[in-house]
Amino acid sequence: xxxxxxxxxxxxxxxxxxxxxxxxxxxxxxxxxxxxxxxxxxxxxxxxxxxxxxxxxxxxxxxxxxxxxxxxxxxxxxxxxxxxxxxxxxxxxxxxxxxxxxxxxxxxxxxxxxxxxxxxxxxxxxxxxxxxxxxxxxxx
Amino acid sequence: xxxxxxxxxxxxxxxxxxxxxxxxxxxxxxxxxxxxxxxxxxxxxxxxxxxxxxxxxxxxxxxxxxxxxxxxxxxxxxxxxxxxxxxxxxxxxxxxxxxxxxxxxxxxxxxxxxxxxxxxx
Numbered sequence: 018x019x020x021x022x023x024x025x026x027x028x029x030x031x032x033x034x035x036x037x038x039x040x041x042x043x044x045x046x047x048x049x050x051x052x053x054x055x056x057x058x059x060x061x062x063x064x065x066x067x068x069x070x071x072x073x074x075x076x077x078x079x080x081x082x083x084x085x086x087x088x089x090x091x092x093x094x095x096x097x098x099x100x101x102x103x104x105x106x107x108x109x110x111x112x113x114x115x116x117x118x119x120x121x122x123x124x125x126x127x128x129x130x131x132x133x134x135x136x137x138x139x140x141x142x143x144x145x146x147x148x149x150x151x152x153x154x155x156x157x
Numbered sequence: 158x159x160x161x162x163x164x165x166x167x168x169x170x171x172x173x174x175x176x177x178x179x180x181x182x183x184x185x186x187x188x189x190x191x192x193x194x195x196x197x198x199x200x201x202x203x204x205x206x207x208x209x210x211x212x213x214x215x216x217x218x219x220x221x222x223x224x225x226x227x228x229x230x231x232x233x234x235x236x237x238x239x240x241x242x243x244x245x246x247x248x249x250x251x252x253x254x255x256x257x258x259x260x261x262x263x264x265x266x267x268x269x270x271x272x273x274x275x276x277x278x
Contacts, residue, residue, distance in 0.1 A: 060169045071176065091265045094173050098262035101167040102240055105211065143211050144240045152242065152260025154271055157251045 035125040042118045046111055053107050060100035067097060095151055102144050109142050159276065160184040160201070164194045164208040164220065165238070170261075174207065174238070177265040178272075191215025195223060203233060205276055210239035210246070218253045225254040234275040238263060 067090075074090060077083045146152070161183050163174045175185045186201065188194035190212035206224065210217040217237055224230040234256040239246075242260045250258050256275050259268070 064169055064172055068172075068176070071180075075180075094177070094265050095262045098170060098173060101165075101170045101261060104167065105240055141243065145242050146240065146261075151262060151264035151267060154257065154259045154267065155247060156257040156271070156275065157255060 032125055035121050038121055039118050042114050042121075046114045046118075049107050049111050049114070053104060056100050056103055056107075060097070063097060067093065102146055106142065106144050109144070158182070158184045159204045160186065161272070162186045162188065162194055162198060162203045162206045162208075164188045164191065164206070164212070164217070166190050166209065166212040170209070170238075173265075174263075174268075177263075177268055181269055183272075191217065191220030191223070194220055203230075205272060206230075206233060206235040207238055207272075208235065210237060210241050210250075218249055218255075221250070221253040221255055232277075234277075236271065236275065238268075 071090060074083065074086050077086075159182075161178055163171060163178065163185050164187075165171050165174065166189050171187050171189075175187060178185050186197055186203065188197050191208070192214040194206075194208070195215070206220075208217040208220055215223075217239065221235050221237075224233070224235065235254065236257045236259060237250050237255050238259045238261060240261045247258045257271065259271065
């Protein structure tokens with residue numbers, strides 16, 4: 018420990034390491050953005066095809082096949098909601114990355130761990146679901 | 158025709174909700190967040206509100222509190238449809254004046270059953 022560190026009680030984080038870590042975090046953030054665009058594009062196409070299928074089904078005369086198709090389409094509709102949950106998870110992860118990146122910067126400048134608060138880790142993730150299955154219902 | 162205000166910032170969710178409701182004969186007013194919902198309803202008659210929680214500008218709980226301050230929305234059924242499933246959030250919803258809490262994703266048939274149940278006869 019150098020004389021300055023002993024006097025302040027702070028640990029210096031190598032600037033080069035901080036810059037490298039921040040670069041990695043920013044790259045991860047950019048990749049999450051790309052994942053979000055892919056998801057949005059995929060769900061836009063799926064929704065368009067789904068709407069077309071719905072219209073075709075509605076034009077069919079009543080039959081057992083039509084009923085079976087309707088049940089399958091309702092199940093598909095539940096599954097198609099994956100994009101909303103996935104997007105919220107991406108947004109939450111993006112905020113975590115930004116918060117850690119900012120924290121690293123502060124740590125490098127001041128070397129003070131007390132001033133390094135990862136704000137978004139405190140906020141629980143809004144998505145707890147592990148599978149795309151219909152959620153619970155509670156009437157008050 | 159029974160009119161339902163559907164509020165969600167996700168375009169795909171609005172599409173799924175609207176399709177489910179319109180195919181069962183409901184009129185649907187779509188809004189992208191709480192502020193947009195307040196802007197769009199104006200003097201329009203709304204029989205039921207279905208809202209997400211996490212949205213830009215105004216979230217679902219704030220929207221419920223705003224609506225409950227308006228005389229004509231004091232008794233209107235308001236259902237939350239959200240990914241949030243914690244007891245704390247549900248309690249907050251109940252305190253704000255929500256009629257019920259549905260966790261995403263929704264099953265279309267179940268959604269229609271719940272709506273029929275809470276709509277005034």
